[in-house]
Amino acid sequence: MSKSVALAREEITRILLILENIESMRVEPFSVNISNVLDKLRSVIEENRDSEMVVLDAETLYKVAVVLGLQQRWIRERAASLFIDSQLITNKIMYCSKDSLVRSFLAAWHPLVRIDQITFHYLLKGYDYFLSLPSRIKRSSESRMSDRDVKVPEWKFYDEAEARRRVEELRAELMMEGRWVDYWEFVRRGELGTVYERAYFLSHLISRGLVEIAIDMLNDKVMIRYSEGARELTNPTSFVTSLSGG
Amino acid sequence: MVDVSEELAKFEKKLAIATTLILMAGHRTPGVRGWELRRRIGKDYQRVLEVLNDRFKDLGLMLKIVYDDENVKDFDRARIYAVVSEPITTSDLPTIGYRLDELAILSATLAYLFTKSDKAPMNEVVEVLESKFQKWVIESTIDKLVRRGYLTKTDDGFLMVGWRVKVEVDRQALLKAFASMGQQEEASSDTVQGPSSSQPQL
Structure with a gap:
């Protein structure tokens, strides 16, 4: 490596170090003259066009862009802080009383308001949720739980014809209603073990537009209604329900 | 025909929901994001916030909106807090x-x-x-x-x-x-x- 290349590389590395110090805010953004740095970079790259130098040059250019951004921010913040500098603040801290420091802060302080404790409403919600959780106690002869309480759904495998029949049955059931029905009331009809099955087949009807669905976020209600025929869905969205309490 | 009293009741309910979401500190960071309010109370959530801010003023409170990026001011992504509006005394x-x-x-x-x-x-x-x-x-x-x-x-x-x-x-x-x-x-x-x-x- 020639001496001139080594010197050029050393110079760029030094510039990079200064720019990195500015980037990490150890040095003020205007402590470097950007146009001098760019002139220097141009002369170095014109004299040495090897790949290593080009990479170093590109890295330096990137850092220059970062420093320009910091300079812009510095000017904006200075304007916003009424050009009060750290030296003035240091003097004020040294010569004014603690009371004055506190009073200055109180003039600008709007403490956050928040409630950390639980409300009665949320306590009731939590209690409802607790009741809906399945028991983790193993069944024993002394268990006071009835068979219905602990019944889990029995999964069945349907062939296509049987599945179609079940879907049509559900649709007919909804048609008989002829009005908006609460989703949860509808899927919970029948035996305990059929809740999952009814929700699953109903989801097919809803996806195909054969059942209309309306969601009332304010009252936390989901309503469904029989629909005459499949409709073109202009803006399809997914809606997830949890049957864990089910 | 729109029932005015029903609409008012609905709006009051929205105010109550917005107040709960803003004041309850369920997360480590309090406050609520704009999109969370939109999802819960609907598209008119900014109007709801304006009315809520007026109500808060009577109680010595105010709403504070903090944007992720002050240049973009995306209300949906902003975090909304309730703060004390009146100065605290020593x-x-x-x-x-x-x-x-x-x-x-x-x-x-x-x-x-x-x-x-x-x-x-x-x-x-x-x-x-x-x-x-x-x-x-x-x-x-x-x-x-x-x-x-x-x-x-x-x-x-x-x-x-x-x-x-x-x-x-x-x-x-x-x-x-x-x-x-x-x-x-x-x-x-x-x-x-x-x-x-x-x-x-x-």
């Missing part, structure tokens, strides 16, 4: 759990950081504060303020402004108060009037 401080020394250190640290683009070496800040406080008091108070979210320490020994300062502290008002601190000294009173510029922009 006699209220023991009741709300702050000591004079703690607030004096916070005040001086923030004013210094504001003039240093919100970030300065920790030892530099301690050095400035040492003219007024003992070193161990400064360090333990800074640790406490870091835990409360007012300041952040970085691994490379820097001290930065924390998330809570963006919500609670009016930067310009603090610097103005510092600039006029000499005059304040003589005409000191217990109550300090806050600046009018701190009203939220809804």
Whole structure:
């Protein structure tokens, strides 16, 4: 490596170090003259066009862009802080009383308001949720739980014809209603073990537009209604329900 | 025909939901995002916030909107908080759990950081504060303020402004108060009037 290349590389590395110090805010953004740095970079790259130098040059250019951004921010913040500098603040801290420091802060302080404790409403919600959780106690002869309480759904495998029949049955059931029905009331009809099955087949009807669905976020209600025929869905969205309490 | 009383009841319910979401601190960070309010109370959530802010004013509170990026001002991504609108007095401080020394250190640290683009070496800040406080008091108070979210320490020994300062502290008002601190000294009173510029922009 020639001496001139080594010197050029050393110079760029030094510039990079200064720019990195500015980037990490150890040095003020205007402590470097950007146009001098760019002139220097141009002369170095014109004299040495090897790949290593080009990479170093590109890295330096990137850092220059970062420093320009910091300079812009510095000017904006200075304007916003009424050009009060750290030296003035240091003097004020040294010569004014603690009371004055506190009073200055109180003039600008709007403490956050928040409630950390639980409300009665949320306590009731939590209690409802607790009741809906399945028991983790193993069944024993002394268990006071009835068979219905602990019944889990029995999964069945349907062939296509049987599945179609079940879907049509559900649709007919909804048609008989002829009005908006609460989703949860509808899927919970029948035996305990059929809740999952009814929700699953109903989801097919809803996806195909054969059942209309309306969601009332304010009252936390989901309503469904029989629909005459499949409709073109202009803006399809997914809606997830949890049957864990089910 | 639209039933007015029904619409009003609906709007009141929206106000109640918005108040709950803003005040309840379920997460580590309180407040609520704009999109969370939109999802829960509908597209007119900004109108709901305007009305809620008016109601809050009667109670000495106000809504504060903090944008992720001040240049873009995306309301959906902004975080909305409730803050005290009326100035706190020094006699209220023991009741709300702050000591004079703690607030004096916070005040001086923030004013210094504001003039240093919100970030300065920790030892530099301690050095400035040492003219007024003992070193161990400064360090333990800074640790406490870091835990409360007012300041952040970085691994490379820097001290930065924390998330809570963006919500609670009016930067310009603090610097103005510092600039006029000499005059304040003589005409000191217990109550300090806050600046009018701190009203939220809804």
